[in-house]
Amino acid sequence: MTSTDDQGLASTATRRFAVNSTLGFLKIEPVRLLLPKNGGRTATIRWAQTRAARVKVTVETGEGILVRTVASQRFESGAQAVTWDGRANWGKLVFGGRYVVRITATNELGVVSLEQQLTVRRTA
Numbered sequence: 001m002t003s004t005d006d007q008g009l010a011s012t013a014t015r016r017f018a019v020n021s022t023l024g025f026l027k028i029e030p031v032r033l034l035l036p037k038n039g040g041r042t043a044t045i046r047w048a049q050t051r052a053a054r055v056k057v058t059v060e061t062g063e064g065i066l067v068r069t070v071a072s073q074r075f076e077s078g079a080q081a082v083t084w085d086g087r088a089n090w091g092k093l094v095f096g097g098r099y100v101v102r103i104t105a106t107n108e109l110g111v112v113s114l115e116q117q118l119t120v121r122r123t124a
Helices: none
Strands: 002-004 010-012 023-029 032-036 043-049 053-061 066-075 078-084 097-107 110-123
Touching (some): 023 097, 023 110, 043 053, 053 078, 066 078
Parallel strands (some): 032 110
Antiparallel strands (some): 023 043, 043 078, 053 066
């Protein structure tokens, strides 16, 4: 990019940037988790990675409060999956409601994240 200032002097600037496409295709099955009072059901969280990265998978309330860290480790490129058992970090089953599943990847390109809503319904 070249521009001329108010005194007629030209200056140039070159900026390099990269698009971080490390994560893609987030899918949660089921998106409505029916959770019996004794547990036993899980949600599978799947995504694709184009390159290796340190990945953190969390479940949060709609207000952004951390409920559970499902995974925090290095994943290689390819199809990935983890499961969530409907429990909070302290071991208890979560209440019914809407939650946000967030996947955050950190690598040489920086930090990128994807998120998707998940509804939990407690059953008798």
